Amino acid sequence: MELTSEDSLRLNVLLANKPQAIRIDESSMTLFGLSERGESRIILNPNCRDDLYLRMVRELLSGHVQGSPGGYPVYLKRWSRMGQTRDDNLEQLLLLGEPEAVVAFTCAKGITDELARRAWWISQDPDNARRMLDNPQIVDGSMGPELARFLLDYLPFETESIVIIESLRLILQPGLISEEEKVSLWKRCQRKPTYYLGFLAALPDDLPVESVPGAMTGHEKAALLSLSEQGNPFAAQLLRIHSSPGQGFISTVLKVMEKPANQDVVATLLDVVRGYLQSLRPTGDPDLTLEELEAEADGLCSDAFVACRDAVSRRETEIRSLYLLSGLGYGIVRPVLSNTDAIGSLMRRKLAPVSERLKQLLQRFQGG
Template sequence: MQLAHEDNLRLNVLFAQPVQAIRIDESNLTLYALTPKGEAKIRLNPTTRDEQYLRWIREWLSLKVTGSPGGYPVFLRRWTRTGHARNNLEQMLLLGEPEAIVAVVHNPELSHDLARRAWWAYPNADTARRLLEKSVVVQGELGKELVAYLIEFLPFEEVALDIVDTVRLCLQGELLDGSEREKLWNRAKRKNAFYVGFLHADAAHIPLPVPAHPLAVSIRESLSELLAANNPFANVLEHTLSEGGQKWLQALLLALDKPTDQEVVISLFRAIQKRFNVPFPEARGVTIEVALMRADEYCQGVGTPEALVEVLQVLPREYQEYLRSILVLAQLGEDSLNPIFGGSDAVGSVMRKHLEPLTKMIQQAAKALLGK
């Protein structure tokens, strides 16, 4: 490893002070450092091929930071991107290796300060999304900066599932105000994936003029004791008929209108599974035929979970059709798509044709709960 004398000198001077993060611009052969005093930069002077010289620079950084020239094992890409890296996070930010920064970003124990450094070191849309998955970032100053970046980048986002994630993450807490959420919602008219992002977020953020169900108050009164006892089936019925629940169902109908991508449809079904999260003795994600059969059996007292029996005992019979529709939706999930997507890579209108038997029943259940 033979670094240029001036580079070696400048690097040693740089590390004579506290360094918070390192970023290397390979195209311009420039090393940037984040320090308590601000940003410093070193223009590199290669003594060999650029690629080899950058490898030597990273070996120097690794030796300086960790005592070993081995650097960060980039072949561990998948493992570290699932948050399993338990290295010293501060050291990993100093290696000048993008994959090491990615591993830091995926770590669930990330602090706001380390998140700020990681964002400086590797600012791109995926880094922003992964950082916004951390509550400490959402609640801190960095959160709004990341959201502003993602909103500005959205028109250039080509991957539909990344649009879903971006919308979902930007809608957390108060990162966007009401007018900004409405602008985001209006984009959904051109790209279906935006609707799915809203389905994953707080229903209160869906800017639709949809009131609570006309029978919401009456049914809530019938379920008052069970709601006080935190009965899960009573909770989901009351929640679905509320203003937020009705907005969510209307957004679901819009999302089901013209999906174009399998990954987005899978995300949509994950949102359904999360929304109607009630305790069933069987696994979630059954076929629509099984969901319809079980919903009928449960309402008739066949294998009915005890908490559901309690609801059926106090809910007037004329309101039980609403509960049945919820029971249908509550049994669906990502695995409901296996018979349709298994072995098929269809997209667009062909995919929608295959999905029609499933989506039609979901639309019927949603419309029944909306009183349509």
């Protein structure tokens, strides 16, 4: 079975003109080509089942681009969603008329702003937008605001908490949306508390909330500032969490804890708090239970801890609490959630002992 002579001729003419990107609308059996002169289209005339015909079309494209039409299915299986696609063949992925090729493309690290524009012309999909906005080169280019605008408009249609949080984290990167839009998103948090997590992940030190700095004496501030300038992470984090932005971070975390919707929200919140305090635990997630973290904090005796404790002795409990919170992760809720898929109020009841203890630790930093 071969392509019709008309389609074969028109496709070869299209390829000879070196298109920048190709997409196929399977429902209308139409192939579109993008070039510097604009967009062209070829209405396909299948002489067999549509799916078989589309496969032959894609084999022709692959043969022209890759030089191996028979190897197309194998090549498809080898595309990576892990960002390992070679940067020297990224443009080729956009000429195959295959959505999965665009997915592989958006995972690559070497995408340029121009190539992102072509990929977006092929497939305006929220997952593709998220993957590209996770690339600093795209965020800093002209496509960054366009992708962010798409995700912002699409946000009301997202239903999965983890996807909503990730979209907000990406949208809220500097320079992508206006301050007015940011404030508008923040107002939505009151109706959709999950939105708070997106802000916590993206703007932990710049939340659009007014907060009063924690009470701290001049002597304490001077001592902590001196230690912080010497690289003491405990001093730096104490100053940070008692600042106005730090108090806003704590109050927002507590708002999320009031009524988490599901286990994804709980796990992400724990990761966000650990990330906020990562300088205290640069090795990452220790994956310990709350009891193990408390025992570890009680036994803390590192040089940085001792120096900070000696400088502001009345803050010792806070310093140990900071270290405990820097180890938060799924480990503290695994004993409760590992054997249940509970969500909503049932999940919150099961987590109450852990949640109440965490609230106590966080509230310790509010005020003075």
